[in-house]
Amino acid sequence: MIRTLAVVGTGLIGTSVGLAMSRQGVTVHLVDRDASAARTAAALGAGVTDSPAGPVDLAVIAVPPRAVAGVLAEQRARGLARSYTDVASVKALPVRESGDGTPDATYVGGHPMAGRERSGPLAARADLFEGRPWVLTPSPHTSRTALNHALELVARCGATPLVMDHEAHDRAVALTSHAPHVVASLLAARLQHGTPDVLRLVGQGLRDTTRIAGGDPHLWTDILCSNAAPVVQVLREVERDLAGLCSALEDVGRDGEPKAASRRHVSDLLERGAAGLRAVRPWPAPGPVARQPFRVTVAERPGELTRLLDIVVEHGVDAHEVTARIAPENAGVTAEFAAPADTAGELRRRLAERGWHVEDASARPYRRPQSSRGSHPWEDGVVPAQRVAAALPGV
Amino acid sequence: MIRTLAVVGTGLIGTSVGLAMSRQGVTVHLVDRDASAARTAAALGAGVTDSPAGPVDLAVIAVPPRAVAGVLAEQRARGLARSYTDVASVKALPVRESGDGTPDATYVGGHPMAGRERSGPLAARADLFEGRPWVLTPSPHTSRTALNHALELVARCGATPLVMDHEAHDRAVALTSHAPHVVASLLAARLQHGTPDVLRLVGQGLRDTTRIAGGDPHLWTDILCSNAAPVVQVLREVERDLAGLCSALEDVGRDGEPKAASRRHVSDLLERGAAGLRAVRPWPAPGPVARQPFRVTVAERPGELTRLLDIVVEHGVDAHEVTARIAPENAGVTAEFAAPADTAGELRRRLAERGWHVEDASARPYRRPQSSRGSHPWEDGVVPAQRVAAALPGV
Numbered sequence: 001m002i003r004t005l006a007v008v009g010t011g012l013i014g015t016s017v018g019l020a021m022s023r024q025g026v027t028v029h030l031v032d033r034d035a036s037a038a039r040t041a042a043a044l045g046a047g048v049t050d051s052p053a054g055p056v057d058l059a060v061i062a063v064p065p066r067a068v069a070g071v072l073a074e075q076r077a078r079g080l081a082r083s084y085t086d087v088a089s090v091k092a093l094p095v096r097e098s099g100d101g102t103p104d105a106t107y108v109g110g111h112p113m114a115g116r117e118r119s120g121p122l123a124a125r126a127d128l129f130e131g132r133p134w135v136l137t138p139s140p141h142t143s144r145t146a147l148n149h150a151l152e153l154v155a156r157c158g159a160t161p162l163v164m165d166h167e168a169h170d171r172a173v174a175l176t177s178h179a180p181h182v183v184a185s186l187l188a189a190r191l192q193h194g195t196p197d198v199l200r201l202v203g204q205g206l207r208d209t210t211r212i213a214g215g216d217p218h219l220w221t222d223i224l225c226s227n228a229a230p231v232v233q234v235l236r237e238v239e240r241d242l243a244g245l246c247s248a249l250e251d252v253g254r255d256g257e258p259k260a261a262s263r264r265h266v267s268d269l270l271e272r273g274a275a276g277l278r279a280v281r282p283w284p285a286p287g288p289v290a291r292q293p294f295r296v297t298v299a300e301r302p303g304e305l306t307r308l309l310d311i312v313v314e315h316g317v318d319a320h321e322v323t324a325r326i327a328p329e330n331a332g333v334t335a336e337f338a339a340p341a342d343t344a345g346e347l348r349r350r351l352a353e354r355g356w357h358v359e360d361a362s363a364r365p366y367r368r369p370q371s372s373r374g375s376h377p378w379e380d381g382v383v384p385a386q387r388v389a390a391a392l393p394g395v
Numbered sequence: 396m397i398r399t400l401a402v403v404g405t406g407l408i409g410t411s412v413g414l415a416m417s418r419q420g421v422t423v424h425l426v427d428r429d430a431s432a433a434r435t436a437a438a439l440g441a442g443v444t445d446s447p448a449g450p451v452d453l454a455v456i457a458v459p460p461r462a463v464a465g466v467l468a469e470q471r472a473r474g475l476a477r478s479y480t481d482v483a484s485v486k487a488l489p490v491r492e493s494g495d496g497t498p499d500a501t502y503v504g505g506h507p508m509a510g511r512e513r514s515g516p517l518a519a520r521a522d523l524f525e526g527r528p529w530v531l532t533p534s535p536h537t538s539r540t541a542l543n544h545a546l547e548l549v550a551r552c553g554a555t556p557l558v559m560d561h562e563a564h565d566r567a568v569a570l571t572s573h574a575p576h577v578v579a580s581l582l583a584a585r586l587q588h589g590t591p592d593v594l595r596l597v598g599q600g601l602r603d604t605t606r607i608a609g610g611d612p613h614l615w616t617d618i619l620c621s622n623a624a625p626v627v628q629v630l631r632e633v634e635r636d637l638a639g640l641c642s643a644l645e646d647v648g649r650d651g652e653p654k655a656a657s658r659r660h661v662s663d664l665l666e667r668g669a670a671g672l673r674a675v676r677p678w679p680a681p682g683p684v685a686r687q688p689f690r691v692t693v694a695e696r697p698g699e700l701t702r703l704l705d706i707v708v709e710h711g712v713d714a715h716e717v718t719a720r721i722a723p724e725n726a727g728v729t730a731e732f733a734a735p736a737d738t739a740g741e742l743r744r745r746l747a748e749r750g751w752h753v754e755d756a757s758a759r760p761y762r763r764p765q766s767s768r769g770s771h772p773w774e775d776g777v778v779p780a781q782r783v784a785a786a787l788p789g790v
Contacts, residue, residue: 022697040719043728045697113598118715122704133595162595172593180582180604182640185668186633187578190570192671198567200528200557202675203508208603209575214672217665224661228644235641238581242634245577249623249630266619270612273580276587277609280597302417302440309517320513324435333438 002026002152004056006080008071010041012116013087014062015124018046020157023126029056041121055079058149060110061086064219065093065226072107083146085110085153089173090226091137091166108150109137109166111173112159119216130158137166174230181212181220182235188213245269292344293361296351297327297334305333308356315347316340336361397421397547399451401475403466405436407511408482409457410519413441415552418521424451426475436516450474453544455505456481459614460488460621467502478541480505480548484568485621486532486561503545504532504561506568507554514611525553532561569625576607576615577630583608640664687739688756691746692722692729700728703751710742711735731756 005021006029007014018028018041028047032038038049059081063071065088072084084107091109112134116123134154138147154161164172188210191199224231248265298304305324312335313319322337339347351358400416401424402409413423413436423442427433433444454476458466460483467479479502486504507529511518529549533542549556559567583605586594619626643660693699700719707730708714717732734742746753 036719036721039695039721040700040728042697043693043695043700043719045701113596115598115600122700122714122717122719132598135596162592164592168592172596175585175589175593176596176601177598179585180601182637182664183578183582184604185665186636186640187575188669188671189636189664189667190574190629190632190671191674192667194570194674197557197559197563198570199675201508201530201567201571203510203527203572205510205607206571206575206675208606209579210668210672210675211603212600213665213668215669217662217669220665221658221662224644224665225647225658228647232641232644234585235637235644237585239634239637239641241581241584242577242630242637245581246627246630246634249619249627252620252623263616263620267612267616269577269584270580270608270615270619272584272587273605273608274583274610274612276583276585277605279586279589280594280601280605298438300434300438302437305435305438305517306440319517322517324431324438324517326431326434333435 002057002149002156004052005029005047005153006031006052006056006059006075007041007047007062008032008059008075008080009062010037010046010121011062012119012121012123013112013114013128014060015041015044015046015121016114016126016128017060017062017087017153017157019044019124019126020129021153022047024156026156027052027056037121041124044121044124046121046124052080056081058083058085058153060153061088064088064222065090066222069093076104076106082106083108083143083149085136085146085150087112088226089177089223091135091169093226104139105141105143106146108139108142108146109169110150110154111135111137111169112154112157114159119219127158129154132159133162134159135162135164135169137164137169139166170227171230171233174227174234178224178227178231179234179238181215182224182231183238184210184213241269290341291338292341293336293338294344294347294351295334295336295359295361297332297357297359299332300326300330305335307354308335308351311350311354312337312339312347315343315350332357397452397544397551399447400424400442400548401426401447401451401454401470402436402442402457403427403454403470403475404457405432405441405516406457407514407516407518408507408509408523409455410436410439410441410516411509411521411523412455412457412482412548412552414439414519414521415524416548417442419551421551422447422451432516436519439516439519441516441519447475451476453478453480453548455548456483459483459617460485461617464488471499471501477501478503478538478544480531480541480545482507483621484572484618486530486564488621499534500536500538501541503534503537503541504564505545505549506530506532506564507549507552509554514614522553524549527554528557529554530557530559530564532559532564534561565622566625566628569622569629573619573622573626574629574633576610577619577626578633579605579608636664685736686733687736688731688733689739689742689746690729690731690754690756692727692752692754694727695721695725700730702749703730703746706745706749707732707734707742710738710745727752 004027007018008031010030010032018030022028022045029052030038030041030047030049041047042049059075061068061071061084068086068088076084087110089111091111112129112132114128114132136150151161245266248262251259251262296308298308309319309322312322317337317339322335324333324335327334348358399422402413403426405425405427413425417423417440424447425433425436425442425444437444454470456463456466456479463481463483471479482505484506486506507524507527509523509527531545546556640661643657646654646657691703693703704714704717707717712732712734717730719728719730722729743753
């Protein structure tokens with residue numbers, strides 16, 4: 001049971017840990033080489049700036065990746081704590097750097113998957129870690145006590161522990177966090193000299209794509225240099241795809257009319273992007289979810305379909321997956337969708353209330369809409385909402 | 396004055412135009428080569444599917460870029476309308492392709508800067524264009540009537556017109572929209588084969604960076620191929636930066652210890668990204684804004700600084716720009732910030748109410764915080780919230 005904690009480094013993450021643990025009655029000692037930063041954290045309620053009388057139960061080293069090994073060695077020499085963990089976003093480096101041959105049983109690497117664009121203690125929040133994964137990377141030498149202290153910290157911060165090998169962790173964050181940061185920065189760098197007219201055309205898409213480039217360049221240089229090899233591996237793959245795409249577009253541009261192969265090259269990359277995005281979609285829940293397929297016919301009257309969509313989406317149906325078509329014998333518009341089983345009953349009641357014709361479509365097994373790779377699913381008369389745009393050219 | 400409108404192509408944009416204009420009493424005729432799509436749009440209230448009795452005032456060609464010239468020529472031959480505009484995100488191509496030598500006075504190119512990840516009529520909204528820029532690209536041949544019809548359409552959809560040369564438009568959207576789409580797709584494509592553990596580490600940063608890769612691959616292939624040369628120009632610059640960064644990171648990785656020049660290369664790119672992002676920040680308003688600088692000292696008591704920050708942010712201060720330091724003679728914590736002039740009076744009252752010591756800091760002119768490029772502004776005792784993280788390594 002953690003009764004006393006030290007936080008070394010009172011930036012965003014360290015101060016947030018202090019806030020979360022202080023709130024639970026743990027005595028938190030705040031340490032920072034900059035006394036002003038520690039006292040700012042204390043003024044926020046993250047703990048006290050007094051030195052502990054004896055070793056604390058757990059010390060959280062919350063400094064940038066390159067500094068972890070040094071600070072850890074230093075604090076261990078002073079006997080600051082019985083167990084140690086850190087929060088750096090790179091996990092192999094501290095292991096490599098602390099390699100004086102002595103296996104260390106008191107340390108377990110850690111990395112809470114939480115952050116904000118803002119840094120420093122003033123950005124800290126007690127609930128920063130709630131519901132987030134928090135990776136722990138115990139080595140074969142890590143003691144059960146150290147591991148349990150770290151697990152308790154994670155639990156009391158409201159996070160979910162995820163145990164990983166430190167090298168697997170570093171490869172994973174290179175892909176999910178470090179390479180994306182580089183790509184956002186590359187793109188944002190292009191905007192540096194935009195004219196006012198150009199900048200007026202900036203929309204939410206670009207803002208979202210580049211948002212993380214606003215992170216502290218100093219800290220991120222440290223992160224990228226500390227995880228260089230795995231980051232380069234991802235970025236070289238991006239570079240290869242980018243070069244291929246540029247060649248294809250140059251080929252397209254040369255005579256105005258896209259050659260089929262070049263066009264396919266462009267389209268393949270976009271399809272792969274869309275597929276990658278589906279792989280990380282937070283919804284629907286992974287694995288098969290019981291769903292109830294519906295077929296509802298409404299009158300072909302302005303606004304009627306909108307009213308149906310509003311109700312359907314309220315009951316947990318992804319609007320992407322609703323399809324519409326003209327009903328047989330022109331008897332209105334038929335929408336098809338599948339509702340989560342737990343809301344299907346209530347939804348059926350609401351639909352019937354409006355006087356709409358509701359059919360149980362369960363005879364036909366529900367299939368997720370196909371990717372648009374060349375297929376035209378509405379050729380059989382069904383118009384997926386997602387696909388109508390591709391069917392535009394007029395009359 | 397537009398009394399009758401035709402929309403050719405009832406996807407997201409065309410249907411949204413129909414909804415916005417129908418709502419204002421304009422008779423909107425919906426045309427689509429897929430009758431089911433047009434009738435779906437009509438069922439949403441975007442207009443009627445009957446053919447107009449005679450030429451309408453304005454026809455909006457809402458089909459993908461490569462189809463614009465063909466559909467325009469076809470509809471013009473039928474005499475669908477007195478004036479024509481389109482909504483495609485590429486503007487030079489229709490001009491190039493319709494180049495039969497006859498200058499066309501009835502057409503003005505258009506591009507509303509609005510969209511959603513979803514496409515098709517079911518995603519349409521009457522307020523899709525409200526407050527958004529809508530580019531118009533009149534040629535020297537465009538008649539005043541055609542231009543005024545297009546301007547009226549933009550105004551009645553609630554958007555703001557922005558007149559540009561068609562080639563300048565295409566270069567601008569290559570930078571602000573098309574290249575970002577490619578970059579998001581390249582990154583998303585890397586996620587295609589992530590293991591479940593890797594995918595658990597995906598956070599909001601990656602989701603935002605890749606979100607636009609979810610756009611319809613079919614439509615986006617068309618957009619990229621239609622604006623190939625300007626898009627390639629931006630992407631080749633990204634490629635060059637990326638190759639340089641990879642080399643620098645490889646150099647860093649080789650012996651574990653970053654060489655100063657390589658580290659600087661990484662850091663420079665990140666600084667350029669941050670600078671580009673500041674160039675497109677929607678806040679603060681461009682140009683000098685009258686601000687009232689404050690210096691407020693609170694007791695060094697847990698939570699006191701948090702309470703101050705909450706109130707300050709409520710009054711329009713960007714939390715990024717609040718700094719904190721220990722007051723002289725340890726008399727508490729002093730926060731400095733500058734509030735917008737229009738909320739400063741009310742803020743001063745709120746602060747005084749809490750019994751905090753409020754000083755007018757206007758003697759010192761307010762400066763925006765510097766970029767962190769090598770400077771350490773807290774060396775004089777001031778700790779910018781943004782910079783504390785860089786001062787971490789412990790004790």
